[in-house]
Structure formats: structure tokens, C-alpha cells
Amino acid sequence: MTRLAGRTALVTGAASGIGRAIACRFAAEGALVVVADLDDGENSARDGGAPTARAIAEAGGRAIFQRTDVTEESEVEALFAAARQASGRIDILVSNAGTFRGNPILATTPANWDADMDLNLRSHYLVNRAAIAAMAGEEARADGIRGRIVNMASQLGVTAPPGHLTYSVAKAGIAQMTRQLAVDYAREGILVNAIGPGRIITGYHPGEAEYVASGTIDAATAYSLARTPFPRLGRPDDVAGAALFLASDDCTFVSGHLLMVDGGWTAY
Template sequence: MRLADKVAIVTGGASGIGRAIARLFAREGAKVVIGDLTEAVREGGAPTAQVIAGDGGTARFRICDVARKADVDALVAAAVAEFGRLDIMVNNAATLGAGTGLLETTEQDWDHVMAVNAKGVFLGCQAAVRQFLTQPVVDEARGRIVNISSQHGMVAAPGKIAYGTGKAAVVYLTRQIAVDHAKDHIICNAVAPGRILTGKPLGGPGSDPLEYSRMRTPMPRLGRPDDVARAALFLASAEATYVTGHNLMVDGGWMAY
């Protein structure tokens, strides 16, 4: 029970990686507040909060558009109002957008992807840090942030220029916040997934993202949401005693290739 009595927010927790993180955190004792646009599970199945409750855990769902400051602030306020504090903020919500290259990407699609993938993480970090600063230090931290970045925040994402740029912003935000708020006992790290098999569509017209990903991944399988969830759990727990500003690769060796 590495997160016993902790309060955690997971954005984009209805499906995929966010769902796996929310379920694992709950199994480890956290009270989980899920923020997403819908409770519908992209891969199918019962809503995440319902599954957690059925397993004996505690979870709440709140509609939240991470690109809207009012929604993010309300998400944090709701968690604190019910559970008394916030210990962990997982900024996971993201969108691929149209998944196109420089010349094909419209201004509207660029703005949409940046609003979710970059601004959304900024707003989540800002709201969390504002709350953390009101809290006492527990287990050497006032609070811990785990951002979900991507290997495509460091290397090109072929045909996905907006997505890759947004994820690069997440990597930078993680480092900057870690440095600026280390003195405040606020911990900020990121997990950078490689190709994870979820319900999220990838690739543009004529592409074969699975073939490309298998070619780039040295390990003999592609990633699963639980692979990312376990890394997020480590960074969200007191086991990560002297780790901040780190971007932890969970990519099957993609970036070592």
C-alpha cells in the first residue's frame, strides 16, 4: 500500500494509460479523483471509477477539459473539498489531433493539440502547486507531480508535428517546475511512454504505426498501460526519495536504439 491515505488526481483517467494509473493507485491505497471529458472507456468496459469502487477502492469522476483553467481549478478544488488535501497530480490527458506533418497541419488543429497537451499540463501543474504550497511536508514532500510525456518529446514523431511539439513542452515544464519548486518540497517528474497499446488511434493516412513501432522497439513486445502505471506509481510514492526533474523512459529501449 505505497499510497495509503494519499489523494491523487489523474487527468484523462477514463481510458488507456490514465485508467491503468488510476486503478493501480487505488489498489495501492490512494483516493483517486479522475478528470476526463467522459466516463466512456475507449477500450470498452465499465467506467474507471466504478471498477475501482467494485475492487474496494475509493474513486470519484469529474468532467474536466484540461484546456480550460476553470475546469482544472475546479477539479483540484473538488478533490481537496472532499478529501482534505492533494498529494499527487498526474497530468495524463492528451490528444493526438489530426496526426499530420508541417504542411498538412491546420492552425486549428495545432491550437487544439497545444491547448490539451501543453497548456493542459501547465494548468494542471499550476493548480497542483498552488494547493501544495498550502500543505505541510509529509514524507519529504508537500506534493508530487507526475506528467505523462512521450519519447516523441525528444525525438521526431513522423507525421505528428503538433503532438511531438506538445510533448516536448511537457518535458521542459517538468524540469522547470522541479527546479523552481524544489525548495518548497514539491517533486515534479515525468514518465515518457514508448508505443503503448491502448485504444488511441495513431498514424496518418497510409501509415502503419504498429509496424514502425515494432521496428523501433528493441524489446520483443510493445508496451501495455500497466507498464506506464508502475513507473508513475514509483514517482508518485515516497520510494522516489531523491528524484525530481526526471523524465523516466518506459519505452522498451526505443530511445536506446
């Protein structure tokens, strides 16, 4: 498949889970993938940015890994510099890096509010700002498009997950940033969209590893399964398929949209 042939895609949080699935899918579609993650993989047998890039290369794709803390402006600048050096042009950004954490308001402090917002909202701002600066300076392609951005929001930015204040506020913020940037840069040919994943089994959250390995289901996973109209929970590849549409030449007239990939959770 060659739907992203000749394109360069930068994917943050690509060491594992959804980000890794996106990086691998985009590479399989012909993109040069810039894998960005804080985790370089030195301490893990399977996760990490370097292992993701290696897996892509072993499958015949092209990828480079740049260890990046997306909460640090200087590291985001270094990431984009490395991407430019590798390819000369950034066509696609998938701003995916983030961590599921949050507390009820009385369990938060101003300090951990700031820390959570730095990680799950401000980092997306930094990466989007750098991407738009890079894309706006490029020649438009034949279809008038200079670049496509896909931001990872969440079902939990549309619903209100009990006890996860900072997470849901940050994810709602990502969706609104997506709308704002879509309006502000449509004229420049930059399409900005977001994905709202539902319960995606990445194997990293409590109970998921056992569910994946043996089908043993804990209470939280069982609830998610019961609550999702589709007869299974999500997979990282489900999100990768949606991200591919939004990043591909088939996305021509969609901008500012929050595409839910949730098996019907928010519809129900």
C-alpha cells in the same frame, strides 16, 4: 499493497488507456483517486470516467469522478475544488490527459496549432499550476515532501515522429515544463517528473484493437514491434508501474527527470 495509503491522487485522462491503468493501480495501492476526464462514459460500455471510478470501487478501492475539460481554466479549478472537498489534500497529480494528433507543418493552420497546443500543452500547464498552488500550501510530510507530480510526456517528444509537429512540440514542452517546475519548487518539497512512454498498446489507435483481440498486426504496429528492443510492445500497466514509483514515498531524490518507459526505443 499500501504504498499510497492515506494519499489522494488526481489523475487526468483516466477514462481509458494509460490514465485508467494509473488510476486503478494507485487505488489498489490505497490512494483515494480523483478520476478526471472529459468522457464521463455515458456513451460507452467500458470507457469513461464514471466506469473507471466504478471499477475501482468494485475492486475495493476509493475513487470519485469529476467530469473535466482540462483545456478550460474554470473546469480545472472546479476539479481541484472537488478534490479538496473529497480529501482535504492533494498529494499526487498525474497530468496525463491528451490526444495523439498532429500534422506536417504545411498541413497545419495557426488555428489548429493553437487547438493542439491548448489540448496537449496548455492543459498540462493549467493542471500543474493548480496542483502546485494546492501543494505549496500544505504541511510537508515527514520526509519533507509536500507533493509529487507526474506529467505524461512521450518518446515522441524526444524523437521526431514524421508528420506530427504539434504533438512532438507539445510533448517536448511538457518535459521542459517538468524540469522548470522541478527547479522552481524543489525547495518547497514538490517533486516534478515526467514519463516518456514508447509504443503502448492501449487498443485505441488504428490497428491496435485487432492486434489485442487476435494478434493480427498492421504495418505500423509491426514497425513499432520491430523497432523496440524489448520483445513486446508496451502495456498501460507498464506506465502505471513507473508512475507509481514517481508518485510514491520511494521517489525521494528524483526530480525534473524524464523517465522513459519505451522498451529501449530511444536507447536504440
